[in-house]
Amino acid sequence: MPISLAEKFGANNYHPLPLVVSRAEGACVWDTEGRRYIDMLSAYSALNHGHRHPRILAAMRDQIDRVTLTSRAFHNDQLGPFLERLSRVSGFNRGLPMNSGAEAVETGIKAVRKWGEKVKGVAPGTGEIIVAANNFHGRTITIISFSTEQQYRDGFGPFTPGFVVVPYGDLDALAAAITPRTVGVLLEPIQGEGGVVVPPPGYLAGVRALCTAERVIFWLDEIQTGLGRTGRLWAWQHEDARPDCISVGKALGGGVYPVSAFCADDALMQVFAPGDHGSTFGGNPLAAAVGSAALDVLVEEDLAGRAERLGVYLQQLIREIGSPKVAEVRGRGLLIGVELHEDAGPARPYCERLMTRGVLCKDTHGQVIRFAPPLVISREQVDQAIVAVAKELA
Ligand SMILES: *Cc1c(COP(=O)(O)O)cnc(C)c1O
Numbered sequence: 001m002p003i004s005l006a007e008k009f010g011a012n013n014y015h016p017l018p019l020v021v022s023r024a025e026g027a028c029v030w031d032t033e034g035r036r037y038i039d040m041l042s043a044y045s046a047l048n049h050g051h052r053h054p055r056i057l058a059a060m061r062d063q064i065d066r067v068t069l070t071s072r073a074f075h076n077d078q079l080g081p082f083l084e085r086l087s088r089v090s091g092f093n094r095g096l097p098m099n100s101g102a103e104a105v106e107t108g109i110k111a112v113r114k115w116g117e118k119v120k121g122v123a124p125g126t127g128e129i130i131v132a133a134n135n136f137h138g139r140t141i142t143i144i145s146f147s148t149e150q151q152y153r154d155g156f157g158p159f160t161p162g163f164v165v166v167p168y169g170d171l172d173a174l175a176a177a178i179t180p181r182t183v184g185v186l187l188e189p190i191q192g193e194g195g196v197v198v199p200p201p202g203y204l205a206g207v208r209a210l211c212t213a214e215r216v217i218f219w220l221d222e223i224q225t226g227l228g229r230t231g232r233l234w235a236w237q238h239e240d241a242r243p244d245c246i247s248v249g250k251a252l253g254g255g256v257y258p259v260s261a262f263c264a265d266d267a268l269m270q271v272f273a274p275g276d277h278g279s280t281f282g283g284n285p286l287a288a289a290v291g292s293a294a295l296d297v298l299v300e301e302d303l304a305g306r307a308e309r310l311g312v313y314l315q316q317l318i319r320e321i322g323s324p325k326v327a328e329v330r331g332r333g334l335l336i337g338v339e340l341h342e343d344a345g346p347a348r349p350y351c352e353r354l355m356t357r358g359v360l361c362k363d364t365h366g367q368v369i370r371f372a373p374p375l376v377i378s379r380e381q382v383d384q385a386i387v388a389v390a391k392e393l394a
Helices: 002-009 054-064 081-088 101-120 171-177 203-214 285-300 304-322 350-356 378-391
Strands: 023-024 030-032 036-039 094-098 128-134 163-166 183-187 217-221 245-248 258-266 326-332 333-339 362-364 368-371
Touching: 036 378, 054 285, 081 094, 081 245, 081 285, 094 101, 094 285, 101 128, 101 183, 101 217, 101 245, 101 258, 163 171, 171 203, 171 350, 183 203, 203 217, 285 304, 285 333, 304 326, 304 333, 304 378, 350 362, 350 378
Parallel strands: 128 163, 128 183, 183 217, 217 245
Antiparallel strands: 023 030, 030 036, 094 258, 245 258, 326 333, 333 368, 362 368
């Protein structure tokens, strides 16, 4: 019934697995029949804290009883403390709050372009941002304008100009693409939607050095990789490749409310003056209270440390299955991609059958099964999930 209603009254832009979730807690969800599943997708990293984390729910309930929305026309008592926490955790001295990840990316595009014109001195309307092939940064028209996934663009033109695509992980190609018009380089530290693609060692540090030498903004999209997912607070910390700015989203909302932000230091963020940019809901007191709780839980429960330890453990268990169907196991922390051999067929049917075995995950890029459970998952739950995975891949 819920499925047929959604199919009848909704747009057809998703192809969900055929289960109907009606309840969730921690790393588990239950369907309308009361069957339990281990969530190994975590809403693409929006559920790093797990479902319905008690401290985040308490902060939300508390805030709902006071004030939920003011717009930025007035101050609210939650936004300042949230931005201070975000600054402490991100290491950037300013944050611009938005709602969705795509909006945080759009905000970054505006910041980088304006910096290019007003600070670097690139001629108005000519700044270029270099991006990587196989990227995913969201679904707005401007963002899909630089997607290399044909389906994401098909029929949606005309597109936004000003982007140059280079192969991911190739420092020489990036160096060759930089011109006097280049204002920024936008990359994912690990390409999540692209199939959990980890760049070669030294790549991000190399991009950092190149951007400094060429006076170009180095921007990392940490929306999926950030907030503990890869075993560090930020995925750039694996290489000490501190960028000039980051986009953050997904888990910033603690799994309960959309919260995103673009974070940068003064030199970049101060290109914005009152009226240049905004969002009706961005930075609202409910979002700020939830975001603050999400950041506190992340740090105090050392979710990054959990991701590191459990990630090593889960990767090892997957390798020990020794499945002939598996071509490669890769990833960092609890962002793990299992690439199937061509002759094992596409990943989707595996995910459908894993669902019937009580494990929820999602195929990406045809041949890759992504395992990205909530960072609060227990070792026992990992063990339970792996039993199902082993049966499926045997
Ligand atoms: C999910 C994601 C986005 C887009 O976030 P939305 O909240 O869906 O708009 C952008 N960048 C990356 C790397 C993502 O994983």
